Amino acid sequence: FSIVIFWFKDLSFAIILSGTLLIVILNASIFGAMVPFGFKKIDVDPANATGPLIATFNDVVGLLIYFGLMTLALRYTLIGG
Known part of the structure; x- marks a missing residue:
């Protein structure tokens, strides 16, 4: 947050970027914790299937x-909308 304000001197961009990072980190944590349980429930080895799926999903989201x-x-x- 402070680095963005220091470099770009734009408070709105700093707030949006910080909010985005917070949402992405929370999403990755929740999804990364829940997927192995889902794979275990359908009898798939979570260690083999989880890594690529979570990485791709987190990047796209x-x-x-x-x-x-x-x-x-x-x-x-x-636009001022």
């Missing part, structure tokens, strides 16, 4: 969250 929040922020700050 992280980008969607980031671009979604930035789109909303730009829409309401640049």
Whole structure:
């Protein structure tokens, strides 16, 4: 947060970036903790199947969250909506 404010001098960007990071980290933690239980329930070895699935899912969801929040922020700050 403070690094973004120091480099870019933009409070709204710092808030959006910090919020995005918080949401992505929480999402990754919850999804990463729940998927092995789901795999164990369907008799799939969680150690082999979890890594690639969680990494791919977290990357895609992280980008969607980031671009979604930035789109909303730009829409309401640049257009004045």
